[in-house]
Amino acid sequence: xxxxPLTLVVVAFAVALMLYVGFHAARRTGxxxxxxxxxxxxxxxxxxxxxDGKTMRLSDLRGKAVLLNxxxxxxxxxxxxxxxxxELQNRYASQGLQIVGVAMDDASKEDIGKFAKEMxxxxxILIGKESVGDEYGGVPALPESFLISRDGKIVDKIIGLRGxxxxxxxxxxxxDTRASTNQASASGKNLVSP
Amino acid sequence: MxxxxxxxxxxRGSLLTLILLAASGLAAxxxxxxxxxxxxxxxxxxxxxxxKETMVNLNFRVPAGYHINSxxxxxxxxxxxxxxxxxxxxxxxxxINYPAGEETSFPFSPDEKLSVYTGDFTIALGVHPLHSVxxxxxxxxxxxxxxxxxxxxxxxxxxxxxxxEVKVVKEPPEHHANPAQSPHIHN
Numbered sequence: 046x047x048x049x050p051l052t053l054v055v056v057a058f059a060v061a062l063m064l065y066v067g068f069h070a071a072r073r074t075g076x077x078x079x080x081x082x083x084x085x086x087x088x089x090x091x092x093x094x095x096x097d098g099k100t101m102r103l104s105d106l107r108g109k110a111v112l113l114n115x116x117x118x119x120x121x122x123x124x125x126x127x128x129x130x131x132e133l134q135n136r137y138a139s140q141g142l143q144i145v146g147v148a149m150d151d152a153s154k155e156d157i158g159k160f161a162k163e164m165x166x167x168x169x170i171l172i173g174k175e176s177v178g179d180e181y182g183g184v185p186a187l188p189e190s191f192l193i194s195r196d197g198k199i200v201d202k203i204i205g206l207r208g209x210x211x212x213x214x215x216x217x218x219x220x221d222t223r224a225s226t227n228q229a230s231a232s233g234k235n236l237v238s239p
Numbered sequence: 240m241x242x243x244x245x246x247x248x249x250x251r252g253s254l255l256t257l258i259l260l261a262a263s264g265l266a267a268x269x270x271x272x273x274x275x276x277x278x279x280x281x282x283x284x285x286x287x288x289x290x291k292e293t294m295v296n297l298n299f300r301v302p303a304g305y306h307i308n309s310x311x312x313x314x315x316x317x318x319x320x321x322x323x324x325x326x327x328x329x330x331x332x333x334x335i336n337y338p339a340g341e342e343t344s345f346p347f348s349p350d351e352k353l354s355v356y357t358g359d360f361t362i363a364l365g366v367h368p369l370h371s372v373x374x375x376x377x378x379x380x381x382x383x384x385x386x387x388x389x390x391x392x393x394x395x396x397x398x399x400x401x402x403x404e405v406k407v408v409k410e411p412p413e414h415h416a417n418p419a420q421s422p423h424i425h426n
Contacts (some may be wrong), residue, residue, distance in 0.1 A: 118316040119386055120393040122347040149395070152316070160316060186272040186392040204272060205392035206347050 088113070088193045089180035093147065093171035096158045101145070101171055104197065109143040110219035111193040112212075115173065115184045117150045118160045122206035123188040127164045129209045133216055134168045140220050141195065144168040149178055149187060190215075194222035274394035275305035275387040282403035285366070289374070289410045292333040292367040297322070297401060299360055299383065306355040307385040309340025313354050317386070318396055322362055324381035329372045330405070333365020346390045368407045377405050 088111075090104045103111070114130060116123035127146075134144045148157045148170055161170045178184040181191060192201035192215045200222060201215040280298040287293035301307055310319045324332050338361060340354030366379065382398040 117393070117395075119318045119396070121317075121345065121353065121388060122391055122393060125347050151396075156316075185274065186394050188392065205389075207391075 086199055087197050088191060088199050089177075090197075091174075091177045091180065093174065093177060096154065096161065096170050096172070101169060103145075103193075106143050106145070106193075107197050108195055109141045110137075110195055110216065110222065111191075112142065112144045112216055112219070113181075113191040113193060114144065114146050115149050115178065115181070115187055115189045116146055117148060117187050118152050118157060119150070120187040124164065125206055126188055126190075126212070127166060129212060131165055131167050133213060137216060137220060142216060142220060146170040147173040147177065149173040149184060192216065192219040194219055196222065198222075272392060272394075274397060275302050275307065275389070277301055277307065277383065277385055277387070277397075277399045279383070279399060279401055284376075284404050284406055286406045286408055287366050287368050288408055289368045289372055290370045291410065292365040293405075294333075295364050295366060295403060295405075297362045297364060297383075297403070299356075299362065299399070301357050301360070301387065303358070305387050305389050306343070306345075306353075306357045307387040309354040309356050310337035311340060311354055313352065317353070318384075320356060320383065320385045322364065322381060322383050322401065324364070324379060324401070326366070326379055326381075327372075327377050329369040330377060330379070330407070331367040331369060333367045335365070336363040338362070345388075366405055368405070370410070372407050374407050374409050377407060379403050379405055 088103060090102065092100050092102045095101050103113070112130070112133070114123075114126070116126075130144045130146075134142065146161070146166065146168060150157055150173070152160075154172060157170065157172065181189075186204060188203075188206060190203045190212070191199050192203075194200045200219050203212065203215060278300050280300070282295060282297065285293065285295050307320055308317050310321060312319050320337070322335055322337075326332055338356070340356060342352045343355055343357075344350070344352050362383075368377075379402060381401040383401055384396055384398050386396040387394050
């Protein structure tokens with residue numbers, strides 16, 4: 046059986062595309078990564094204590110675009126991202142961005158606070174719990190960030206250290222979402238740094 | 240179709256390979272990131288004499304593409320690799336010699352050198368059975384705690400079980416030089 050060269054080119058292109066998508070997605074995945082996340086599924090809600098001793102609930106941030114960053118003091122790549130987050134928080138706060146760090150650490154609250162201060166963090170840091178990590182697919186490696194739309198849905202997920210521009214693109218994607226009418230009232234809340 | 244026609248032609252073979260590669264690429268996208276698993280080589284039976292420290296080498300392997308912090312990482316926030324042993328009564332843990340870490344910089348922090356272990360590394364450990372230990376075979380248990388990363392992400396600390404067998408033997412009988420014979424004095 047003879048195949049036309051055009052068919053072979055089309056098949057080769059399709060295979061190359063599958064390879065590209067597969068390997069690219071292995072590094073940076075969308076919300077479909079964890080089996081229990083579906084496209085645009087609601088970000089699991091949680092309440093966690095912040096470094097200043099207040100309790101913060103994720104759903105209180107409805108109306109804002111949230112970058113939820115799981116990190117730890119022992120994680121080198123996490124340390125690289127933090128200054129970028131500081132910059133992004135400064136740049137996009139007025140448009141409704143709220144970055145929230147969740148420390149998945151065995152270190153003491155004091156050590157986490159000291160680390161955050163050294164890094165000049167200007168967004169809330171929460172003391173993580175394994176149960177919250179489990180809700181977000183187990184968080185098997187750090188850093189891991191979830192981009193949450195203004196109406197509380199996961200719109201993107203970034204595993205491992207990625208480029209600053211790529212993170213900024215994801216932030217813009219979350220900022221471009223619209224809050225549902227009954228959630229927009231929460232958008233006026235401003236959160237202070239640790 | 241003849242038998243010859245059913246054979247996979249080289250062109251079709253390449254296409255099949257490409258499709259399999261693509262499928263594995265897509266499958267990889269569905270896999271969660273894998274934490275490095277440090278393994279320990281089995282230790283041959285060690286003979287240790289009572290009342291003496293005997294050194295044993297524990298050989299570990301970090302899988303390719305990963306690193307773990309050395310015992311002396313360069314930041315107070317990094318978790319050192321540490322061996323913790325729980326030895327039977329009257330068998331005392333001697334010194335633990337950790338290898339020096341390799342000073343390496345990584346793509347996530349090109350300006351900073353970290354002290355890490357990669358590939359194979361050996362920790363030497365002293366075992367010191369006291370005089371009171373009944374000769375025989377004893378199993379030493381412990382854990383190696385480590386925290387590993389690859390070039391873009393880090394994994395929570397893990398423990399690898401450590402165990403090896405020690406045959407405790409009696410110390411050799413003290414070799415007493417014959418005391419000088421005192422001259423017999425015959426009265």
